Amino acid sequence: MKRLLGVALGVLTAIGGFLDIGDLVTNAVVGSRFGMSLTWAVLLGVVGICLFAQMAGRVTAVSGRATFEIIRERLGPRASGTNLVASFLINLLTLTAEIGGVALALQLASSVEPRLWIPVAAFAVWVVVWRAKFEVLEDVTGLLGLTLLVFAVSVVLLDPDWAHLAHTAAAPQIPATEGAASYFYYAIALFGAAMTPYEVFFFSSGAVEEKWGPKDISQSRINVLVGFPLGGLLSLSIAACATLVFLPQQIEVSTLSQVVLPVAEAGGKLALAFVLVGIVAATFGASLETTLSAGYTIAQFFGWSWGKFRRPSQAPGFHVVMIACLLVGAGVLMTDVDPVRVTEFSVVFSAVALPLTYLPILLVANDPEYMGDQVNGRVLNGLALVFLVLILAASLAAIPLMIATGAGA
């Protein structure tokens, strides 16, 4: 019974923790401009993150070591240094976007300027990272994030023409008002939003925090293979809400306040309250994860002592990196930069840097020295190679498309 509850909790937190500011904004923007015609990109992203996280979780469970420790050992300091720089910078950009997301969500609930919320949000993230137990911070934010299921409820309440919605998703076409370059730019953004590298660092390092062993592989597999696809359905619900409310009126989403309007339209104030709690929980949870991921990557690369299972005085470098990242993220946001724009850039640059994190995991997952008899099977490797090609294509196309479309404008 206890084990069953553990599995259920793992799946629920995986669903609730799947969405972050990148998913919220990108799916709403895409729904308002392209309808459901980019559903395929979300599905590809979900399959990709399942594959990626499942391999990373298995590597950690078998070796007992986190991603960056193994990457450095396997690739050497020079190649893994490039990997570290790219991953760390993308993670910092994502952390900045998430803190901005918390501030914007709190602004919606309070009318208080986001610049007053930014230091509060960054301080709260630090306090939780410093004081709360790993399991508590993961479970609480994941479970509160489940209130975002209100997006799925809203789709039903908006009473859509289901056949038409399914048809536009299954037989995608580029809308007449949009160009092919913008369409593929947003496809890459959706892919990057679903496959953000920090999720894998957090997942893999979290496995060490929770002391996973080979016997936990099946539970991690269930968390990933059930929780993430259901989280992906939530992403599609956000896009569907925007499609139903904004697309017919040719309203283009460019702010977080617009993202919640379809929910209010469908379910009124109660639904709106749920979605506000959900957005705060999702962005705050992702802020915690990205802050921890910053500490994990640097500490693991340099071989420092790390982890929430150690007292801060036993892992000083790990905590200093996290504090520095929070200060930088909050400092950038205090310059009045638009957090939504930061989010849009973070998801696209996530796609750019993805091969640097995906390839090492794939190599290690195939190395019998680390994995013994738990190396990737043939089918899994075939799928992983197909995704490697997709990830490389997305990574190479992202920046030229960003320039050609004026960042999707």
Next chain:
Amino acid sequence: MVRRLAAAVCAAVLLLCAGCGLGLGSATSTPKQAAERLAQDVDMASSAVGTAELAVRQLRGSRTFPTVAEITLKECGGLLSGASAGLTRYIPIDRRDARWRDDALRATAQAQAAVADSRAWVDGGGGSGAGVQAGLADASDALDAVSGTLERAGAQ
């Protein structure tokens, strides 16, 4: 190593130049391009007014909180300022183009006033819900009229 770096820098410059040529900042030289360029700002303004109408309707129907409506309207004001700034920066290529730009600026200014009135109503600064909703509808119609003209010109 130096050659590789030089090649990478050349490729980056080439991509940036390609972006300037293809992106939104490109100069207009034909009436069709001019109409398309102006239509981008008008569409942005229309989108902001549509959002404002939705927020006001939801507040009148008690479907949203005043704080959410207020922030939404504030952000709509920001979007309209962006559209207006884009139109102000635009340099027309002929008299007809200048007339289109002036019409677009007038419609955007009307929309800005309607959104400002809506914010004042939400903050308890006067006006009626029906009145601000009608003002937003009129602003939307004015933008639609300009948009229609630009669309026809762009199709020619």
